[in-house]
Amino acid sequence: MSHLDIDNIPSTPGKYKPDKSFRFNSSTVFSLSKLTIYFPLFLCFLLILLLLSTPSSTPSPRRHLSSGTHRSPISLPHKLIHKSARPRLTTGHTVLVTGAAGFVGTHVSLALKRRGDGVLGLDNFNHYYDPALKRARQKLLEKAGVYIVDADINDKDLLQQLFDAVLFTHVMHLAAQAGVRYAMQNPGSYIHSNIAGFVNLLEVAKSTNPQPAIIWASSSSVYGLNSKVPFSEKDRTDQPASLYAATKKASEEIAHTYNHIYGLSITGLRFFTVYGPWGRPDMAYFFFTRDILKGKTIAIYESPDKGSVARDFTYIDDIVKGCLGALDTAKKSTGSGGKKKGPAQLRIFNLGNTSPVPVSKLVSLLEKNLKVKAKKKVMPLPRNGDVEFTHANISLAARELGYKPTTDLEAGLKKFVRWYLGFYLGSKKSS
Numbered sequence: 001m002s003h004l005d006i007d008n009i010p011s012t013p014g015k016y017k018p019d020k021s022f023r024f025n026s027s028t029v030f031s032l033s034k035l036t037i038y039f040p041l042f043l044c045f046l047l048i049l050l051l052l053s054t055p056s057s058t059p060s061p062r063r064h065l066s067s068g069t070h071r072s073p074i075s076l077p078h079k080l081i082h083k084s085a086r087p088r089l090t091t092g093h094t095v096l097v098t099g100a101a102g103f104v105g106t107h108v109s110l111a112l113k114r115r116g117d118g119v120l121g122l123d124n125f126n127h128y129y130d131p132a133l134k135r136a137r138q139k140l141l142e143k144a145g146v147y148i149v150d151a152d153i154n155d156k157d158l159l160q161q162l163f164d165a166v167l168f169t170h171v172m173h174l175a176a177q178a179g180v181r182y183a184m185q186n187p188g189s190y191i192h193s194n195i196a197g198f199v200n201l202l203e204v205a206k207s208t209n210p211q212p213a214i215i216w217a218s219s220s221s222v223y224g225l226n227s228k229v230p231f232s233e234k235d236r237t238d239q240p241a242s243l244y245a246a247t248k249k250a251s252e253e254i255a256h257t258y259n260h261i262y263g264l265s266i267t268g269l270r271f272f273t274v275y276g277p278w279g280r281p282d283m284a285y286f287f288f289t290r291d292i293l294k295g296k297t298i299a300i301y302e303s304p305d306k307g308s309v310a311r312d313f314t315y316i317d318d319i320v321k322g323c324l325g326a327l328d329t330a331k332k333s334t335g336s337g338g339k340k341k342g343p344a345q346l347r348i349f350n351l352g353n354t355s356p357v358p359v360s361k362l363v364s365l366l367e368k369n370l371k372v373k374a375k376k377k378v379m380p381l382p383r384n385g386d387v388e389f390t391h392a393n394i395s396l397a398a399r400e401l402g403y404k405p406t407t408d409l410e411a412g413l414k415k416f417v418r419w420y421l422g423f424y425l426g427s428k429k430s431s
C-alpha cells in the first residue's frame with residue numbers, strides 16, 4: 001500500500017507497549033545498606049519536585065487517544081461547546097457529529113450548521129492519513145462556527161461530560177476506522193474504533209435522558225460476496241470479505257441490540273464508495289490522482305475472469321443529502337435513563353448512486369481532468385478484502401428519506417480534481 005505512510009500507521013489506541021529497556025535481574029537488586037543511604041535522598045527529591053510543580057492555570061481542552069478506563073478530570077471549553085451546539089433556528093436540532101474532521105463528517109457538519117442546526121464535533125485526529133488534511137477541514141468548520149472536541153469515542157468519561165453539558169437531540173456517528181485493505185495491516189484499530197468505540201457511544205447515549213436518536217455510517221462492504229445485484233437492504237450480509245466489512249456488519253447487529261433493550265432510535269446508512277472534494281487520501285480516486293500527477297504507475301485491479309472491477313461511486317453532496325434526510329426522519333428514542341419505554345425506530349438504508357463504473361473508466365476520467373496520461377499496470381484483484389462489484393438499490397432510501405443522487409462520476413470527479421489542484425498545488429482557490 002504505497003499510498004499510506006506505513007511508518008505512521010496508528011497503533012491500536014490505548015494499546016499497552018511494554019518498555020523493554022528495563023529488565024529485572026540480579027544486578028538491579030539493591031543492597032540494604034545502599035537503600036538506607038539513598039531512600040532519604042529520594043524522599044527529599046520527591047518533595048522538591050512536588051513544590052516545583054504548580055498546576056496549570058489554563059488546562060488544555062485537548063484530549064489525546066485514551067483508553068476507556070482513563071479517569072482523570074477533563075476540562076472542557078464550555079463556552080465554545082455551547083456556542084457551537086446551539087441551533088440558530090428555534091426548530092433546529094442539536095447534533096453531535098463524531099468524526100467531524102473526517103471526509104463525510106466535515107461535509108455533514110457544514111450542511112447542518114448552514115441550515116441552522118447546532119453542531120458539536122468530536123474527532124481524535126488520528127494518523128491513519130495525513131492529519132494536516134483533517135486540521136485544514138477543522139479550520140473550515142471553525143470558520144462556519146463548528147467547534148471540534150479533540151478526543152476519542154472510546155473515552156467514556158469525556159463522552160459522558162459532553163452529554164452532561166449538552167442535550168443532544170441527535171448523534172451523527174461518522175467516526176470509524178475506514179478503508180477495506182488496511183484492515184489486514186492493523187486489524188486492532190477496526191475493533192477499537194468500529195466496535196468498542198461504537199458500543200461506548202451507545203452506552204452513554206442509552207443512559208442519557210432524554211436519549212438522542214442515532215444515525216451512523218455503515219458500509220456497502222457488508223454485502224461482501226453477495227452476488228445478487230443491485231444490492232438491496234433485504235439481501236444477505238453474512239459473507240463479509242474484509243474485517244472492515246465484518247466490523248460494520250457487527251455494528252449493525254449491535255445497533256439492533258441497543259434498540260431492542262434500551263429503546264434507542266437508530267438509523268444505519270450503508271455508504272457506497274463516497275468521493276469528492278476534501279476526500280480521503282487512502283481511497284483509490286484520491287491516490288490515483290496524486291500518483292498520476294507524480295508520474296507513478298497505478299495498479300488497476302481486474303477480476304479473476306479478466307473482467308473489470310466496478311464501484312457504485314457516490315458523490316459527497318448526494319451522501320450529505322441522504323444523511324440529512326435520515327436525521328430529519330429519525331423518530332425519537334423511547335427510553336430514558338437506560339430503560340426502554342416502548343418500541344423504537346430501527347432502520348438501515350443504502351446510500352449509493354445506482355450506476356456502477358469500472359475502475360478503468362474512473363482512471364480515464366481522471367486522465368481527462370488532469371490532462372495527464374496515467375502509467376497503468378493492470379493486475380488481478382489481490383485477496384485483500386476488496387470485492388469485485390458494488391451496486392446499490394436505493395428505492396428504500398428514495399421512498400423513506402427522499403434520497404435522489406444527482407451527480408454522476410464525470411461531474412463529481414471534475415469537482416474533486418478542481419479541489420485537489422487548488423488544495424495541493426494552489427492552482428485555484430479550493431472550495
Ligand SMILES: O=C(O)[C@H]1O[C@H](OP(=O)(O)OP(=O)(O)OC[C@H]2O[C@@H](n3ccc(=O)[nH]c3=O)[C@H](O)[C@@H]2O)[C@H](O)[C@@H](O)[C@H]1O
Pocket residue numbers: 178179180218219220221271272273274282283284285298299300301309310311359386387388
Ligand atoms: O463503500 C464502502 O463501504 C467502502 O468504500 C470505500 O472502499 P472501496 O470501494 O474499496 O474504495 P477504494 O479503496 O477507493 O477502491 C475503489 C476501487 O478501486 C480499486 N483499486 C483500489 C486500489 C488500487 O490500487 N487499485 C484498484 O484498482 C478497488 O478494488 C475498488 O474497486 C472506502 O474506502 C471504504 O472505507 C468503505 O466506505
